[in-house]
Amino acid sequence: MFHYTVETDKTMEEAIQSLEASLKEEKFGVLWQFDIKETLQKKGFDFDQPYLVLEVCNPKEAQRVLSENQLVGYFLPCKIVVYEDKVSGKTKIGMPRPTALIQMVNEGDLNDFAADIEDRLIACIDNSI
Template identity: 60%
Template sequence: MFHYTTETKANVQDAIAALETSLKKEQFGVLWRFNLREKLKEKGFDFEREYVVLEVCNPAEANRVVSESALAGYFLPCKIVVYEADGKTKIGMPKPTAFMNMLEDAALMGIAADVEARLIGCINQAANP
């Protein structure tokens, strides 16, 4: 499976706050927060559910990845999505290993596996405080 998704009892905003806290412990920062609902409403589309995309980065890991392969930068920064679906709040992300696998580089896969495990840990911690 190319993604990891879990549910939380928190609302979207509380889940994001918990996620930001857990990400900081792993030296990941939120570079950008994209609120899809607000943007679509701004453009005249009626989109009612909460849907927020966070672009996150750990500078040391980004440096390792891009130093290994400039093409790996195509997959940076990592994205984590917090959204409402079926009356529940979900937190998920595309798996870094799914992207890096396309480059067929064992060193990159090792880095991606480590980053993936750490991000899944952050998501799980935020989902189940």
């Protein structure tokens, strides 16, 4: 599966606060929060689902992987989404798997790197629920 997604009973705000704290422990920072609902509504589109995209980065790891293959920058920084599921009403946290994304650059040497980042980000997500 190309993504990892979990569900929590926390509100979106609580989940994001917990996620940010967990990411900080792994030396990842949130560079930007993109509020899709707000942006679409400002552009005149009807979209009522709370949906945030967090762009997260560990500068040391980004420098390391970009030094090996600049194409990896096409999917950096890492994205983590936090949204309210329309059906269940629960908060969901998810991300595309770095191991799935790294396959697009077709360089086997980076698979272990992607697996490490994926494991660390999954741990951060799991710790935030």
